[in-house]
Structure formats: structure tokens, C-alpha cells
Amino acid sequence: MEALQYKLSQTIAAHNGIVRSISTQGNELLTCSSDKTAKLYEMKDNQYQQVTLISFFEKYIYATCARVNGGYAVGHDNQIYLLDNEGNPLGILEGHDQQVCSLKSISENLLISGSWDATAIIWDISQMKQLYRLNGHKYGVAVYGDENLNFITGSQDGILHSWSKETKIKSVQAHKDIIREILLSPLGGYITCSNDETIKLWSKDLELIQTFLGHKSFVFTMKIHMDQVISGGDDRLVIIWNLDGTPQQTIQLPDTVWTVAINNFNDIIIGTSDGKVRVFTTDKNRYATQAEIEGLEQEASLSNAKQEGGMSEEEVQKLPGIDKLNTMIGKKEGEIRLFRNGNKPEAYMWSLATKNWQLIGDVIGGKGANSKKFFPGDKYFEAGEYDHVFDVEDDNGITKLLPYNEGESFYDSAEKFCLREGYSKHYLQQIVNFLKKNTSFGQSQRQKKSELETMKEQYAQQQILQQQQAKKQIDFQYIPYTQCTYYENMNLQGLSKKLFEFNAQMSEELKLTEKETLIFNKGIESLGQVQVQKTVNIENSVSIIFIQKLLKWDAQYLLPVYDFFRLFCLHHSSEQLFAGLEKGMNLFLNIFTIVNTQPINAVLVRLALQTLCNCLKHNTNSCAILYHLRIVKDIILSLLDTDEKTVLLLSNLILNLSIGIYQRNGLNDQASELLSEAIITFLQYKQRDVETIAKLVTAIGNLMKSPAKQIREQCKKITFEFIQSLVIDTNNQDTLKCLEEVKLSMLI
Structure with missing residues (x-):
């Protein structure tokens, strides 16, 4: 009996960048991309429909992995995010020194990860801690593991390692290039794929059983489905293999295949460089329309012809002949399709005005080493x-x-x-x-x-020398500016009275217990004593109470909560809240919710902004707010159109953040990029008063005076054009001289 063929079922325009990873759980689909987002889809009426957008990542997202009631995601920041089934972060696993490139969920409470730091880590999710660290790799590590704590790892040197817990059992030279994926074979051993264009089947003892040959470039991804292997790679092919190494079906895609997955409907799901996710099925009732299927085939043929500089004879013969020009109708203006004129492929464009195909030209070039390559063109x-x-x-x-x-x-x-x-x-x-x-x-x-x-x-070289000499000769007086603005005024008696008055109205779940009330009262008293005795400590329990109970109060009761926390952030004991895995994420997300709640509570918003300003007081807190700067940027931009008091607070917050970046030049340029974008958007939104403009310009000056070259370059890239054309209508000489220094800092 002939095996059923996979055909296109659905095309999802999922992302604006490369689709790097796809994972499935039940009827859910999780995708991630270089566009800094992940998306969660659910199968409804035989089609995947988006239900959640995950956008808290600062840079590209490299990999995802499904788990019961949620999943994992990793990006550029070396951390592994534990997500609930709606895509919200539940926790963070920290331990890798470089970005994580491989994830496998072994069981509900066991995860293995591989990183470009040349290590693999096995995690106990119930305790959110490391169990084992596997060393001895080269660069990026691919991983696999089972519940008996047996692990298989491979890396850029092509060597495959087997482990029992942390003990290395065996190593073999498995591939000639980077090992990209390791999976459990249906035969009980393992299967690997590599940049050396091969897939290899191994016994449990890492003895080679079979080599799969058929890909023409790097093999980036693969999945096992029953007794078949599904692989994809840089040659834009997805190949469905039998376990004896014979290909059963080949699917041509328009772009590089980075990831494949299998869902519980036995569909193959493919993610490619063009940002699209395509679902292929053997269920004839769920096939896409014939026009959609042919459209994909045409798109793949045209794309590959351009990439390779020509088409094979077999590919040309599969094209519709020019006798079909009058019967095949285009779907949209400018649609391009290939037709065969004898043995020659020709490209035609559909014209809605004339309702016919118009010849563009021949698809030229062969597949020889000297053939030209097609580039689609851009601004440069x-x-x-x-x-x-x-x-x-x-x-x-x-x-x-x-x-x-x-x-x-x-x-x-x-x-x-x-x-x-x-x-x-x-x-x-x-x-x-x-x-x-x-x-x-x-x-x-x-x-x-x-x-x-x-x-x-x-x-x-002359330019560099001139710039170095100019820097030595210029004496900057206004930048960098390093005096943060803090909000220290306190009325502890009124704060305490109102907080416990509201506490009495809470449900038992959110109400402070008698013991917690005593702890919190002591914490409030300590805030008053700190003016006299700098070494007074506040119990760690205060931070726990704040996160677990007080932040869950309704917004109408949060005024005394944030009034307390505003002052608590000035105390050195507050660093305990911003340490650890989440770095105070709950606080920043709560403030984001406050500023986006309508009708807006202006007093509460100002207290929340004062709290953020005070976060720059101590080192751990400062590092945390800069770590979560993407959330803080969204908070700032949510308040563009607001009253003068709030605008002044925002300008003080931005200035404080620039000081934090300047003083911590070890940060990468992402913080500078985010803050620079926020400043320019804030300045351009509407005419600001002179004091606000001066503070925002000074903040840019702080970034431009950073010892870190990347921070300066990122700031200049975003702000140069606006700042060089900026004119401030004021007689204040300090403001004008500060602007002059900022402009000058960008020219040297």
C-alpha cells in the first residue's frame, strides 16, 4: 500500500523574522523567532489560531520547548524562562554564561539545556536549581536525556558524548561538523543531524547503524514520528525518511528550514527563514486549496531558482507549459509564476488590469560553479x-x-x-x-x-588619531551628569494607618496574618530609624509579603503599598527583593498594569514612578531595573500623553536610568538602545517644557560619555539626526551649553 503523501494544510504568517523553533503540546503550538517574539496558537476548526503574543524578550528568541501546562523559552540573555500555558513567565533558570541553543524536557520536573558556553545543564524544575553540569564540549551544545539520568550531548567539534549523571561514559567522532540535534531513535538508540549534510542512526552504545544521505546543505532540525525521520535544513528541503535511510517524500520550501515539529494530528509543522509556519497533513479533508498548494510550489521553485542561479531539468519539466497561460488565473497584482516554454523556464507576472500573464524574462543561469546568484535588492x-x-x-x-x-x-x-x-x-x-x-x-x-x-x-587612521586628540582637548563640564533624583519624603504614621485599614478589608487569602502584621510594622519602623542609623536591617520576610500578598491587592488599595515600597527601595535591605532569578519582575509587571489601567489613577502612577526612580539607589536594584528595561520602556511610552507632574517624573526616571547605564558600562548595548529609543519617542511626541528637554538631552549625553564603545555607538545611531537638528528655545545658558556638549560628543 502506497504511503499517504503530506500536502499543505495551512500557511501562518507568524513572524517578521526567522522562525527558530516550534514546539507542540496537545492542540497548542508555540513558535519563536528572531523578531524577539513568541506566539501561542490553538487548533480550532482544523486551523491554528493565535491566542497569545509573548513579547518580553529583549533580543531574538532561540528555542522553545513544550511541557505540561506551559513551556520553556530561551533568548539572547543566557536564561531559560519557565512559561505558563498563557505564555506568562513563572520563573527563570540561571546558570549558563552564554546563550542557550538547545532544550529538551525530560519529564515534568526535569529539563536539560545546552549552551554556547560549551556546557549542558540538567535542571530540577520543582526546586528551580541545577542538578548536574556537563563540561568538555566545544561551543554550542545539542542535548538529549531520559528519566534514568542518561544523557547524550554533541557540539561543534562533531563529537558525541554519552553520560550517566555527571560521569562521561563514551565519546565518538560522530560528524565532520556541528551536531545540530539529538533524538531518541525508535530502535532504542539515538539519531543525530549535522552541518555535514548527514543524518546518522546510532545504537544505544553509540555504534553507527545507518547514514542518511540526501540533504545538499546543513541539516538544522529533525523530529521522529513513529518509524519515520523528518528533517529540514539550509537546502530548503524537508525530507521524510524511512529508518533504513531511504527518502519517502521530499517537500521543497521557499526558504531555509530551521525547525520542524509533529502535532497530535500527525501533521508536520515547518518554520522557515521567511517568518512563515506551514502545516502539512496527510488528512485529505484538511488539505489547503489546490491554488494554495500550487502557489507554494511556484514560490518554492522561483525562490530556489533565484538562489541557485538556475533550475534542474527535472524542476523545469514539472512547470506548467505556456499553453496554460490562458487557463491559470493569478490571485493578485504582481504575482510571479514560472512557466515552461519548451525546455526553458520563463517568469511571468500577473496583471489585474489586463487579466493576463506578462512575460518578465527567462530564468537564466545554470547550477555550475561560475553561475551568477540572484539578490532581491534592498535600500543599499x-x-x-x-x-x-x-x-x-x-x-x-x-x-x-x-x-x-x-x-x-x-x-x-x-x-x-x-x-x-x-x-x-x-x-x-x-x-x-x-x-x-x-x-x-x-x-x-x-x-x-x-x-x-x-x-x-x-x-x-588619521581620523582615529584626530578624534583621540580632540577628546583630550575638550573639557566637558555638563556631561556626564551623575546625581540621581530620589523621592525621600515620608509620613510613616499616615502610611501605616491607611495600609492596615485597607488590610482589614481584604479576603483571608490576601490579608496579612498577625505574624506578618508584626513583621511589616517592624519594617515600617525601621524605615524611620534609617535616617539615624544607617545599618538598620529589614527582614527578608517583608519582601516576600510584598510580592505574595500586597501586590495582589486591587489598584484602589495600592496607594499605601507603593508609598511604603517607594521608601523601602531607598533602604539597602530592599536589594533582597531584586536578587535571585526573577530580579523583581513582579514589581515591574505590576507597575506596567497600573499605568495601562483606565481610568488612570494619577496619584498611584506617580508613586509607582517615584518607586522606579528610587530603584537606582542601590546596586542590585539598579541592575534589576536595567535588566528589565524593556518593560520600563513600555511603562514610559504608555505615559507619553499625560500631565506635567507625571512628565517631570518621567524625565527624572529617564535621567536616573542613563546614570545607571553610564555607571555600569559592562552592560551590553541593549540597555542603551532601549533608553535611546524611549528618549527620542518622548521628545518627538509633543512639545515639552525646557526643563524636561534639558533632562532628556542630558540623559543622551550620559550615554554618549559611557566608557563602553558599544553603548556610545548604539545611542549615536538612534539619536544623532534628531539631536544635531534640535534647537531649544531658552535663554538658560547651562541648558544651551549642555546641548552643545551633547552634539559635540557625537562628532568626535
Whole structure:
């Protein structure tokens, strides 16, 4: 009996970036992307429909993993987020020193993760702690584990390791390149895939059983489904294999396949570089329309023809002949399809006005080594055929396309590439070196630099020297500004009276117990004593009570709660709340809810903003608020159109945050990027008073004076155009001189 064929069932325009990972649980689907978001879908009426957007990540999301009643997600910040079934963060696992690239849920309370720090960690989820750490890898680690605490790991050196708990049992040279995925084989052993274009089947003792050959490039992903292996990779293919290594079906996609998954309907779900998630099924009742299926085939054919510079004879013969031009109707203006004219592929575009297909031209080029490559074009590089279209992988593992023609200036191409991707000039020479190494022109010129390039290098060196001399000669008086604004006024008697009055109205679940009341009273008393005795401590229980009970009170009762916490943040004992895995996340999320609740409670909002300002008082608190700066940025932008008192508080908060970034230059440029974006949006929204503008300009000045080069460059990239054209209508000489210094800091 012939096996059922998988056909397209649904196409989801899921993301604006690469779909890096897909996981399934029941009728739910979780996707994540380089666009910094994850999305949760549910199957309804035979179609996946989005139910949740997860957007608290600061940079790209690398991997997801399903679990009972939720899942896990990892991004650029080296941490593993435990999510509930609605995508809300429940906790954070910290332990890796670089980004996590591989996750496997072993059981409800057991997880294994692999990282670019060359380690794998096994986690006890019930205790939110590490059980074992497996060392001895090279760079990114792929992982697998079972409930008997047997683990398999592999990394960039192609070596596969087996472990029992933390003890290494065996190592084999499994692949010639990076091991991307490790799964349990239906035969009881393991199966691996690699950048060396192969998939390999192993016994339980890591003896090689079978090698699967068929992919033409890196194999990034695979899943096991009953007695089949489903794999996908950079060649834009998904191959369905039998366990003897023979392919049963091949599915061509329009872009690189990064992830595949299987749901409980036996569907194959595929995530690709174009941001789309496609569902394939063997259920004929759930097939997409014939037009949708043919549309995908055409899109894949056209995309692959452009990428490879031509089509194989087999691919050409599969195209509809030009005799179909009058019977095949286009779906939209500008739709492009390929038709076969004899043995030659031709590209046609659909015109709604004339209701016919119009010839664009031949699909030129062959698949030889000297064929041209097609680049679709952008703001910096024209569309057309190039001698090379390089895949350049950035620090985040995301591939960028760099077109280049032999004989062109390395520096011009590298500079356009850096401008397009927003890279600093620090990367310019690296791109130039890459082009020299990988092009014929570069190899022929390696011993002899062109006069133009030599002049450019000399000019660049002169510019650096001039900038260094200018920095030594300029004496900045107004930036950096390092005096934070704190809100210290207190009425502890009134605060205490109102808080316990509200407490009496709470349900038993949220009401402070007698013991908790005593602890909290003591904490309030300690706030009054701190003016006299700096070493007074406040019990850690106060932080626990605040998070577990007081933050859950309705907004109408939160005024005394935030009045207390505003003062508590000035006390050194508050650092205990911002330490640990979550770094005070509940507080920041609660404030975000407050500022987005209508009708807005202006007094409560101001107390919450004063609390955030006071978070910059102590080091642990300051690091926490900068860590959660994406949430804080959203809080700021939620209050763009507000009263003058709140605007002044916001400007003080922004200035405090800039001081925190300046004083902690070890942070990456993400904090600078987020704050710079918030400042410019805030300034552009409407005309601000001079005092507010002055504080926001000073905040930019603090970022521009950071010892960290990346912070300065990120700030300049976002704010340069606006600041250089900014004119402040004031006679205040201090404000004008401060603006002049900020402008100057961007020019040296």
C-alpha cells in the first residue's frame, strides 16, 4: 500500500523574522523567532489560531520547548524562562554564561539545556536549581536525556558524548561538523543531524547503524514520528525518511528550514527563514486549496531558482507549459509564476488590469560553479545577478545576505552592509577581510593593495588619531551628569494607618496574618530609624509579603503599598527583593498594569514612578531595573500623553536610568538602545517644557560619555539626526551649553 503523501494544510504568517523553533503540546503550538517574539496558537476548526503574543524578550528568541501546562523559552540573555500555558513567565533558570541553543524536557520536573558556553545543564524544575553540569564540549551544545539520568550531548567539534549523571561514559567522532540535534531513535538508540549534510542512526552504545544521505546543505532540525525521520535544513528541503535511510517524500520550501515539529494530528509543522509556519497533513479533508498548494510550489521553485542561479531539468519539466497561460488565473497584482516554454523556464507576472500573464524574462543561469546568484535588492544593494551572495552569520546566529561582484571595492560593499544591518564601524574591517578571503579578486590582490584602499586605510587612521586628540582637548563640564533624583519624603504614621485599614478589608487569602502584621510594622519602623542609623536591617520576610500578598491587592488599595515600597527601595535591605532569578519582575509587571489601567489613577502612577526612580539607589536594584528595561520602556511610552507632574517624573526616571547605564558600562548595548529609543519617542511626541528637554538631552549625553564603545555607538545611531537638528528655545545658558556638549560628543 502506497504511503499517504503530506500536502499543505495551512500557511501562518507568524513572524517578521526567522522562525527558530516550534514546539507542540496537545492542540497548542508555540513558535519563536528572531523578531524577539513568541506566539501561542490553538487548533480550532482544523486551523491554528493565535491566542497569545509573548513579547518580553529583549533580543531574538532561540528555542522553545513544550511541557505540561506551559513551556520553556530561551533568548539572547543566557536564561531559560519557565512559561505558563498563557505564555506568562513563572520563573527563570540561571546558570549558563552564554546563550542557550538547545532544550529538551525530560519529564515534568526535569529539563536539560545546552549552551554556547560549551556546557549542558540538567535542571530540577520543582526546586528551580541545577542538578548536574556537563563540561568538555566545544561551543554550542545539542542535548538529549531520559528519566534514568542518561544523557547524550554533541557540539561543534562533531563529537558525541554519552553520560550517566555527571560521569562521561563514551565519546565518538560522530560528524565532520556541528551536531545540530539529538533524538531518541525508535530502535532504542539515538539519531543525530549535522552541518555535514548527514543524518546518522546510532545504537544505544553509540555504534553507527545507518547514514542518511540526501540533504545538499546543513541539516538544522529533525523530529521522529513513529518509524519515520523528518528533517529540514539550509537546502530548503524537508525530507521524510524511512529508518533504513531511504527518502519517502521530499517537500521543497521557499526558504531555509530551521525547525520542524509533529502535532497530535500527525501533521508536520515547518518554520522557515521567511517568518512563515506551514502545516502539512496527510488528512485529505484538511488539505489547503489546490491554488494554495500550487502557489507554494511556484514560490518554492522561483525562490530556489533565484538562489541557485538556475533550475534542474527535472524542476523545469514539472512547470506548467505556456499553453496554460490562458487557463491559470493569478490571485493578485504582481504575482510571479514560472512557466515552461519548451525546455526553458520563463517568469511571468500577473496583471489585474489586463487579466493576463506578462512575460518578465527567462530564468537564466545554470547550477555550475561560475553561475551568477540572484539578490532581491534592498535600500543599499540593487536587485539583480551577482557573482556572490554570501551568507554572513552574525553574533546571534542569524544569517544575513551580502551580495558582491568581482572587482568592486571591498570597503564600499562592507560599508553598505554595515549600514544596512546597523553594525558599528568596528565590524567594517572584518567584512573587508571576509570578502578578500572568499573572492577571486581578493585572492589576486592579497599581496598588493590597491592605491585607493591604501588611501582609505590611511585616511581612517588619521581620523582615529584626530578624534583621540580632540577628546583630550575638550573639557566637558555638563556631561556626564551623575546625581540621581530620589523621592525621600515620608509620613510613616499616615502610611501605616491607611495600609492596615485597607488590610482589614481584604479576603483571608490576601490579608496579612498577625505574624506578618508584626513583621511589616517592624519594617515600617525601621524605615524611620534609617535616617539615624544607617545599618538598620529589614527582614527578608517583608519582601516576600510584598510580592505574595500586597501586590495582589486591587489598584484602589495600592496607594499605601507603593508609598511604603517607594521608601523601602531607598533602604539597602530592599536589594533582597531584586536578587535571585526573577530580579523583581513582579514589581515591574505590576507597575506596567497600573499605568495601562483606565481610568488612570494619577496619584498611584506617580508613586509607582517615584518607586522606579528610587530603584537606582542601590546596586542590585539598579541592575534589576536595567535588566528589565524593556518593560520600563513600555511603562514610559504608555505615559507619553499625560500631565506635567507625571512628565517631570518621567524625565527624572529617564535621567536616573542613563546614570545607571553610564555607571555600569559592562552592560551590553541593549540597555542603551532601549533608553535611546524611549528618549527620542518622548521628545518627538509633543512639545515639552525646557526643563524636561534639558533632562532628556542630558540623559543622551550620559550615554554618549559611557566608557563602553558599544553603548556610545548604539545611542549615536538612534539619536544623532534628531539631536544635531534640535534647537531649544531658552535663554538658560547651562541648558544651551549642555546641548552643545551633547552634539559635540557625537562628532568626535
